[in-house]
Amino acid sequence: MFTGRTARLVVSNEGEKPLELTVEPWADTHRVLPKETCVVVTHSPAEDGAGDDAWCGTSHGDEPFEVEHRPDAVTIWANGHCFHLSDREGTAIHANAYGAGCPAGDPAT
Numbered sequence: 001m002f003t004g005r006t007a008r009l010v011v012s013n014e015g016e017k018p019l020e021l022t023v024e025p026w027a028d029t030h031r032v033l034p035k036e037t038c039v040v041v042t043h044s045p046a047e048d049g050a051g052d053d054a055w056c057g058t059s060h061g062d063e064p065f066e067v068e069h070r071p072d073a074v075t076i077w078a079n080g081h082c083f084h085l086s087d088r089e090g091t092a093i094h095a096n097a098y099g100a101g102c103p104a105g106d107p108a109t
């Protein structure tokens with residue numbers, strides 16, 4: 001059983017045009033269509049109580065994500081060890097997890 005942390009960030013495109021969603025530091029780009037919702041998930045192997053070291057991508061505490069927004073694009077920095085993209089129902093948009101190994105293993109199991 002996965003005892004680390006999971007963080008989820010829900011991105012909805014409420015605009016009229018496709019939104020370009022980039023997940024860094026993997027530079028993976030996905031297009032979120034109007035009225036579409038995409039969920040970005042990142043995992044950390046750190047257990048509760050690990051404090052500021054829980055999210056390796058940031059030197060600040062408790063920041064699993066950072067969002068940079070531009071008019072037609074948004075960049076999500078996932079500060080965990082991996083990221084996964086799915087829709088609201090949990091169906092994976094990408095078949096594979098990214099990053100140097102997901103501490104949660106296969107999230108589908």
Ligand SMILES: [Zn+2]
Pocket residue numbers: 042043082083084097102103104105107
């Ligand atoms: Zn993961």
